Amino acid sequence: MSVITTSALGMAAKGERTARMPFWLQVSTMTWRNLLVAFRTPAALIPSILISVFFTLVYKDLLSGAAAFFLPGKDYLGFVLPISIISASLSGAGVAGQSVVRDIESGYFNKLLLTPISRAAIVLGAILGGAIVLTLQTSVVMLTGLLLGLQPATGIGGVFAVLGYGLLLGMGFAGFTVAIALRSGSAGATQGATFLFFPLTFITATFTPVELLSGWIKTAAQLNPITYLLEAMRALLLTGWEADAMLRGFLTCAALALLMFTFAFFSLRARTQRR
Amino acid sequence: MSNQVNREIVVENLIKRYGDFAAVKGVSFKVESGEIFGFLGPNGAGKSTTVSMLTTLSLPTEGRATVGGYDVVSQAAEVRRIAGVALQEVGIDPLMKAMELLTIQCQTFGMSRKQAQGRAHELLDLVKLSAFMDRRVGKYSGGMRRRLDLALALAHEPEVLFLDEPTTGLDPASRRDIWEEVRRLNTRLGITIFLTTQYLEEADLLANRIAIINNGVIAAEGTPQALKAQLGSESINLTFGDADSVTRAEAELAEMVERTQVDHHTLRLYLSHAANAVPAVVNRVQSVGLVLQSLTLTQPTLDDVFLKVTGERLETKDAPQPAKGSRSRMARAS
Known part of the structure; x- marks a missing residue:
């Protein structure tokens, strides 16, 4: 008589009441959901891709003359592309936080909290979904570079390594916007927060190597994690597999990603603390 | 279904304070297994606050409550496993499709992807949304969204279903659909339904028993008939x-x-x-x-009852829909 009571599947559902979804599956399901939603709002993704491609073109032609001084015989494109990739990653990072704000506003977030899904999976899903979108954006920038004639010193392997750094950095940036979204629940605050990172992309070896900087900006650049990431990417594109630079870059990105995940996780805890 | 399953809700002197303001001031009641319990009161009476405590979204300041025998404070995870919840704000992502939402919902309760999809089809069938399963939820009407929300709340076959104002803001036809659905769920599945509403007609039609809450306290409790006979x-x-x-x-x-x-x-x-x-x-x-x-x-109406127990007037004019017949919406006398 009833669809539900007589259903074998329904019974299965009851039998599974104590079953748990494995953590990795929770994370991949949440990531998939975030990607699904992200690609249904392409208007949010396209501007930051276009602006990144624009900067790549402008930096290349604007500064390649000056670069002859410190990059004799090398391509300025390989020097400037990493900063374009980081900018692309940064300008698109808000998307991850915005999707969390949307979920809070639509009430879907509460719905998820009322299921047995782990809170860490909800946060990780949002961060990973955001980071994957950012990696697609950085891939477009990389492709632009290759089309402009970039010949990476480490070949195709280096290209993927650079994109790997991009993914890790994306997790850090996306984690930051997700954390702000969870803290504030506000679209404006989340969008505004991404600007806090912009100085980091300038107080570093943005257009010249660190050695050519001096004074406070040199000190600041040496403290800035972006510097180590830039050096790792530049090594891959300009000189070759430099283990030291790569490791420093990796550790910096990984530490940033971990820090931001922790920030986001505790922001969720604070938001969902039952009062 | 078996009778051994505990589907009771027991609430003992539940209090919820926000700073100096007490939203719920010591509420006690018991909902029997398989009952439809109407929790009736005007806006701001403490209905949603009570639901949020019973569904583990917020903590009681004092008192205690169990759902299906599980304590809402110390056994929140168990409560979530046996309780289905459709909150006042329909919690669905407008960019997603019904099938996707239901599949994910079922998966979070431990079903495999295949099981979850099968269950999603059943649920869509149950709430008559199968024809719209691949349409984005943002394009749904208010009534369709409520029905989908109901389906989501039923994903894991809850023993106790909490419906917080399930028909507020719906047109009369959609409202009747939801009523029919609630009755059907109750008689076919035997689940306990805790329903909050500010519509007297709704409580009268659906509920086996009613509690009237006003200013954070229970003003009257009983079957609609008894309340009307007693107070109407x-x-x-x-x-x-x-x-x-x-x-x-x-x-x-x-x-x-x-x-x-x-x-x-x-x-x-x-x-x-x-x-x-x-x-x-x-x-x-x-x-x-x-x-x-x-x-x-x-015959006496619950309007009379409400007026008697709270001393407040019932407004029938500013109901959100053209109120035909006896539908009335309670509002605080200004």
Whole structure:
């Protein structure tokens, strides 16, 4: 008589009441959901891709003359592309936080909290979904570079390594916007927060190597994690597999990603603390 | 389904304070297994606050509550496994499709992807949304969204279902659909349904028992019938051909009833169990030679009950939909 009571599947559902979804599956399901939603709002993704491609073109032609001084015989494109990739990653990072704000506003977030899904999976899903979108954006920038004639010193392997750094950095940036979204629940605050990172992309070896900087900006650049990431990417594109630079870059990105995940996780805890 | 399953809700002196403000001031009640319990009250009475405590979204300041035997504070995870919740704000992502939302919902409760998809199809069928499963939820009507929300709340076959104002803001047709659905779920699945509403008609039609909450306290509790019999005012209305007959009838009948009222050629007799008194009233009228033109019975409504227990007026004019018939919406007297 009833669809539900007589259903074998329904019974299965009851039998599974104590079953748990494995953590990795929770994370991949949440990531998939975030990607699904992200690609249904392409208007949010396209501007930051276009602006990144624009900067790549402008930096290349604007500064390649000056670069002859410190990059004799090398391509300025390989020097400037990493900063374009980081900018692309940064300008698109808000998307991850915005999707969390949307979920809070639509009430879907509460719905998820009322299921047995782990809170860490909800946060990780949002961060990973955001980071994957950012990696697609950085891939477009990389492709632009290759089309402009970039010949990476480490070949195709280096290209993927650079994109790997991009993914890790994306997790850090996306984690930051997700954390702000969870803290504030506000679209404006989340969008505004991404600007806090912009100085980091300038107080570093943005257009010249660190050695050519001096004074406070040199000190600041040496403290800035972006510097180590830039050096790792530049090594891959300009000189070759430099283990030291790569490791420093990796550790910096990984530490940033971990820090931001922790920030986001505790922001969720604070938001969902039952009062 | 089996009778051993505990589907009770037991609430003992539940209090919720936000700073100095007490939203719920010591509420106690018990909902039996398989019952539809109507939690009735105006906006701001403490309905949603009570639901948020019972569904583990917020913590009681004092008191205790169990759902299906599990404590809402110390056994929140167990409560979530046996409780289905459709909150007042429909919690669905407008960019997603019904099928996707339901599949994910089922998966989070431990079903495999394949099981989850099968279950999603059943649920879509149950709430009659199968034809729209691949349409983005953002394009759904208000009624469709509520039905989907109901399906989501049922994903894991809850023993207890919490519906927080499930029909607020819906048009009359969608409202009737939801009512039908709620009844169906209750009779077919035997699940306990805790329903909050600010519509008297809704509580009257659906609930086996009702608690009226006002200003954070329970003002009255019982079956709709008992509440109406106890607190409502039933009346027998006799219409005569002339004013003189009315006056004579009033003189004859006043001693039999609690209160009388004359309204043009109609005499209203207020008394409890009015239907039982009809033969005696008719006999007396005939015995003194009066001729009745018509006799009607007025049943008490929950509106009367609410007015009596809270001393507050019911507003019927600003109901969100064109209120046909007896639908009324409670609002605080200003």
